[in-house]
Amino acid sequence: xxxxxxxxxxxxxxxxxxxxxxxxxxxxxxxxxxxxxxxxxxxxxxxxxxxxxxxxxxxxxxxxxxxxxxxxxxxxxxxxxxxxxxxxxxxxxxxxxxxxxxxxxxxxxxxxxxxxxxxxxxxxxxxxxxxxxxxxxxxxxxxxxxxxxxxxxxxxxxxxxxxxxxxxxxxxxxxxxxxxxxxxxxxxxxxxxxxxxxxxxxxxxxxxxxxxxxxxxxxxxxxxxxxxxxxxxxxxxxxxxxxxxxxxxxxxxxxxxxxxxxxxxxxxxxxxxxxxxxxxxxxxxxxxxxxxxxxxxxxxxxxxxxxxxxxxxxxxxxxxxxxxxxxxxxxxxxxxxxxxxxxxxxxxxxxxxxxxxxxxxxxxxxxxxxxxxxxxxxxxxxxxxxxxxxxxxxxxxxxxxxxxxxxxxxxxxxxxxxxxxxxxxxxxxxxxxxxxxxxxxxxxxxxxxxxxxxxxxxxxxxxxxxxxxxxxxxxxxxxxxxxxxxxxxxxxxxxxx
Amino acid sequence: xxxxxxxxxxxxxxxxxxxxxxxxxxxxxxxxxxxxxxxxxxxxxxxxxxxxxxxxxxxxxxxxxxxxxxxxxxxxxxxxxxxxxxxxxxxxxxxxxxxxxxxxxxxxxxxxxxxxxxxxxxxxxxxxxxxxxxxxxxxxxxxxxxxxxxxxxxxxxxxxxxxxxxxxxxxxxxxxxxxxxxxxxxxxxxxxxxxxxxxxxxxxxxxxxxxxxxxxxxxxxxxxxxxxxxxxxxxxxxxxxxxxxxxxxxxxxxxxxxxxxxxxxxxxxxxxxxxxxxxxxxxxxxxxxxxxxxxxxxxxxxxxxxxxxxxxxxxxxxxxxxxxxxxxxxxxxxxxxxxxxxxxxxxxxxxxxxxxxxxxxxxxxxxxxxxxxxxxxxxxxxxxxxxxxxxxxxxxxxxxxxxxxxxxxxxxxxxxxxxxxxxxxxxxxxxxxxxxxxxxxxxxxxxxxxxxxxxxxxxxxxxxxxxxxx
Numbered sequence: 001x002x003x004x005x006x007x008x009x010x011x012x013x014x015x016x017x018x019x020x021x022x023x024x025x026x027x028x029x030x031x032x033x034x035x036x037x038x039x040x041x042x043x044x045x046x047x048x049x050x051x052x053x054x055x056x057x058x059x060x061x062x063x064x065x066x067x068x069x070x071x072x073x074x075x076x077x078x079x080x081x082x083x084x085x086x087x088x089x090x091x092x093x094x095x096x097x098x099x100x101x102x103x104x105x106x107x108x109x110x111x112x113x114x115x116x117x118x119x120x121x122x123x124x125x126x127x128x129x130x131x132x133x134x135x136x137x138x139x140x141x142x143x144x145x146x147x148x149x150x151x152x153x154x155x156x157x158x159x160x161x162x163x164x165x166x167x168x169x170x171x172x173x174x175x176x177x178x179x180x181x182x183x184x185x186x187x188x189x190x191x192x193x194x195x196x197x198x199x200x201x202x203x204x205x206x207x208x209x210x211x212x213x214x215x216x217x218x219x220x221x222x223x224x225x226x227x228x229x230x231x232x233x234x235x236x237x238x239x240x241x242x243x244x245x246x247x248x249x250x251x252x253x254x255x256x257x258x259x260x261x262x263x264x265x266x267x268x269x270x271x272x273x274x275x276x277x278x279x280x281x282x283x284x285x286x287x288x289x290x291x292x293x294x295x296x297x298x299x300x301x302x303x304x305x306x307x308x309x310x311x312x313x314x315x316x317x318x319x320x321x322x323x324x325x326x327x328x329x330x331x332x333x334x335x336x337x338x339x340x341x342x343x344x345x346x347x348x349x350x351x352x353x354x355x356x357x358x359x360x361x362x363x364x365x366x367x368x369x370x371x372x373x374x375x376x377x378x379x380x381x382x383x384x385x386x387x388x389x390x391x392x393x394x395x396x397x398x399x400x401x402x403x404x405x406x407x408x409x410x411x412x413x414x415x416x417x418x419x420x421x422x423x424x425x426x427x428x429x430x431x432x433x434x435x436x437x438x439x440x441x442x443x444x445x446x447x448x449x450x451x452x453x454x455x456x457x458x459x460x461x462x463x464x465x466x467x468x469x470x471x472x473x474x475x476x477x478x479x480x481x482x483x484x485x486x487x488x489x490x491x492x493x494x495x496x497x
Numbered sequence: 498x499x500x501x502x503x504x505x506x507x508x509x510x511x512x513x514x515x516x517x518x519x520x521x522x523x524x525x526x527x528x529x530x531x532x533x534x535x536x537x538x539x540x541x542x543x544x545x546x547x548x549x550x551x552x553x554x555x556x557x558x559x560x561x562x563x564x565x566x567x568x569x570x571x572x573x574x575x576x577x578x579x580x581x582x583x584x585x586x587x588x589x590x591x592x593x594x595x596x597x598x599x600x601x602x603x604x605x606x607x608x609x610x611x612x613x614x615x616x617x618x619x620x621x622x623x624x625x626x627x628x629x630x631x632x633x634x635x636x637x638x639x640x641x642x643x644x645x646x647x648x649x650x651x652x653x654x655x656x657x658x659x660x661x662x663x664x665x666x667x668x669x670x671x672x673x674x675x676x677x678x679x680x681x682x683x684x685x686x687x688x689x690x691x692x693x694x695x696x697x698x699x700x701x702x703x704x705x706x707x708x709x710x711x712x713x714x715x716x717x718x719x720x721x722x723x724x725x726x727x728x729x730x731x732x733x734x735x736x737x738x739x740x741x742x743x744x745x746x747x748x749x750x751x752x753x754x755x756x757x758x759x760x761x762x763x764x765x766x767x768x769x770x771x772x773x774x775x776x777x778x779x780x781x782x783x784x785x786x787x788x789x790x791x792x793x794x795x796x797x798x799x800x801x802x803x804x805x806x807x808x809x810x811x812x813x814x815x816x817x818x819x820x821x822x823x824x825x826x827x828x829x830x831x832x833x834x835x836x837x838x839x840x841x842x843x844x845x846x847x848x849x850x851x852x853x854x855x856x857x858x859x860x861x862x863x864x865x866x867x868x869x870x871x872x873x874x875x876x877x878x879x880x881x882x883x884x885x886x887x888x889x890x891x892x893x894x895x896x897x898x899x900x901x902x903x904x905x906x907x908x909x910x911x912x913x914x915x916x917x918x919x920x921x922x923x924x925x926x927x928x929x930x931x932x933x934x935x936x937x938x939x940x941x942x943x944x945x946x947x948x949x950x951x952x953x954x955x956x957x958x959x960x961x962x963x964x965x966x967x
Contacts, residue, residue, distance in 0.1 A: 440768055
C-alpha cells in the first residue's frame, strides 16, 4: 500500500499532471472509456444492483458524461489565475489567486452508485491537476473489478491507481498520507476517515448521509407530490443518499398519500413489481436483513413483501410511525417509506431540528411563503422544493452535507475548487524602495496615520485619479519652487539686482 | 464537573432561537466590535505592550488597524454576502429557482494564539459573527494581558447570550474540545492542529486550521542586496520574529550571501540602532519557554550578525546564521524568533528542490530583479512549488488585502479566511432548488416504465452533445 502511494506521489512530483493539455487528454480518455466500454459498465452496475441498463445509464453514466464535458469546457477558465482587488499599499503590484493541484488525492467510493460516485470526484481531481488513488467499494464487487481493469487501460497508469479490497485494505490505505481525501459513505466510517486524516493534517470532503425528511403540506398538488416522492424514494430500491427517507404530514393526509404513492408505484412498476425491469434489488444480504428488521412492529399500509433469495423488498409504506422506533433511528437506505404524522409545519420544523442535520430536505407546497419558512427554519446539505433529488443534477450547486451528513462539497466547479489549493500571490518589483521607507523603523505617530491611509483606503480608480492629480499638482508646485531657488543660487547677480 | 457545559448549552439555545440570524443583529455585533476597538485602544495597546513589548505603532499596524479593517469591510458587505447566490440552470430547470443559501453553522469555537492575540481572535470572530453563528472564543493563556481584556471587556460589547469567552490552558482546551461544535477555527502549531482535528473528527465538525511551518525566502543573484535585506530583515524581525508568515530562512548562493550579510547588518542597524535591545521597535519573546528554545538555536551554524540574548528581558538580538546544516534544529522547526539562517544553494533549481523536499509552508518568498513584468525567476519559483501564500519581492503585505484568502496547505493548514472568505468559511453553503409546481407533463418522461422511444429520447436529451445546451 505504501509503495503504491509513493509511486503515485513520485509521478505527481514529476509535474506531469499539471499542464492543462495533459489534464484535458486524461479527461478525454475517460470520456472515450465511458463511451467505448459502456456495455461493460452497465453490465457491472446491473450485476451489483440488479439495475436495468437504461437505469444504470440514466442514473450514472449520463451524470459522468455531463461532468466531463463541463470540466473540459470550463477548465481553462477555472484553472486561470484570478486577479484580486488591491489597496493603496499594493496598487502597483500584481495580486491574484492561482489555483494549484493539491498532490495525491484519495477517493473512496460507495456501493450504491458505484460508478458515478468514483468517476465524478475523479473528474474533478484530474481537472485540478492531481494524482489520484481510487478505492471503489468492495460491496459493489463487479464495478470495483471493472474499474480496476478499465482505468489503467485509459488513464495514465502512474498518476491514477485503483486499489481494491475491504475494510483491512482501506484501513491500511488510510494510514498513508494524502493531500485530500474524498469519502462517500456512512457517518461511522466518516469519523474514522477524518481521524486518520487528522494524523497527517489532510483536508477531507465527507459525503455522508442521514434521514432526509420530506414535508408534505395540505396545500399542494398531492398527485404530483406523491409521484415525485415515489420516484425518488424507490429509485435504486431506496439506496440513494438523498432519497426522501421519511414523510412528515398532517394526520388527515396520511391515507391520501398512501393511496397516491401506491398508484404511482403501480404506474411505475406495474402490478407485479418484482417483474419490473426498472425495480432494483438490495445490494447484499446484510442490508436486506437490516431493512427487514426495520419493519418489526410497524403498521404496513401497503407493500412489505420480501424475497431473501433475490433480495427483493417491495415498495412499502408505513403509517402512524412512532419516532422512537428503529425505522426512525437510522438512515433507511431501502424502499420503506415511513409517514410520521405531525400537527403542522411548525411541528415538522421542530421535529427536523431535534435531529441530526440531514443531507437533503424536501418540502411540497403551493405556498411559497411556507417553503421559505421551512427552509429558513431548518438546515440541511441541500434542498429541493416541490420535487426530490433534483438539486443533485445541477452542477452549479455544491453537493454536500452539513453536520453529521458531511462536510465539503463537490460537482462542477465545486469539484475543481475542492481539489485545488487557491494560492494568493502578490508580486512586487524590487524598485521603488523609496516608497517602502514609510514602513521601516524607527517609527513615529505620523507613520501610523500614513499606515492607516494606505491600508484602510480601498483602491478606487476615480479617487486614485483625483489623488494622483493632486499629487501632480503638489509636485508641480514644488518643482517650480525648486527651479526658482536653483536659478537664484546659480545667478546671484540676478538676485542682487 | 464540566465547566463549559452551561455556557455551551446557553449559546446553543440562543442559536436555536434564531437570534443571530437577522442582518440587523449581526451588524449590531460587528458595530460592537468596532466600538470595542475604538473605545479600548489604549487598554489594548498597553496589554499588547505587556505581552509582546509591542509599541503603539506596532499594535496599530499589526493588530488594531487590521481588525478595524476586517470589521468595516464586513459591515459594508454584510448584506451582499448574506444574499442567496443564484446558480446556473440547465434546460430542465429553466423555470425553477436555483440558488445557494449561506447559513450559519451554529456554535463556533475559535482558538486563538498568542503572537497577534487581538488580531487572530477578532479576525475570525468577525467572520463567525457576520455569518450568523454563536461563538465561543478561547484566547491563548500565554498572552495574559490581552487575554484578560478579551475576557473582561469584549463581552460587554457583544450580545452575551450568543458570545462567550472561555479561559484555560492545554488541559481545559482538551476538555473543551470534547464537546460538540458546529465549526472549529484554530490558529496555532501543526502539532496542536492535529489534536484539534482529531477531536473534531469525533463529532464530524468541520475545521479551519491556520498553522505554520518554515517559510522559505529565496534570494536570486540578480537583485539589489540592500533592498532585499531591508525587506527581509523587516519582515523577519517584526514582532521579534513571532509571525506565522515571517520569512523563516534564506536560500541564496554563496556569492549573494557575501553581499546580503553586510546589507542585513546595515538594515538592522538602521532599523534598531547599534544596540537593538534599546530600540522600542523590536519586540520581545513571549515566554521563558520560547526564549530558552530560541537561545538554543543560536548555537546552530555560525553567528554572523547578532547572537546576543538577555534572559531577564526575554530579548534575542536580530541574528543571522550561516553555514547551517539541514539537520540542525534551526532548520528542523519553525523558528518563530528574530533569527535568520542562510542556506546556500547554487541555482534556482536547487532552491526549488530544497523547498519541495520539505513540508508545504504557509508563505513563500522569492526575490529577483527581473526587469520584465514576467519576473521569470519569481514565476518559476511560484509555478514549481506550493505554499499557503506567495509573495514576490515582498514580505507579508498580502495580509492587508481583504481580497486575498489567507490560509495554509498541507502541514501549514487547511481552509482560509479574511474578507469574504471569512464569511464563506463560517457559512454552510446550502444548495437549493425550488421546482416549479406545475408542468408535471414535462416530468413524465423521467418516470418508469421506459419505452424504447422514451429511452432514446432521454438518452438524447441528457446526452453529451446537448450538454452544452444544458
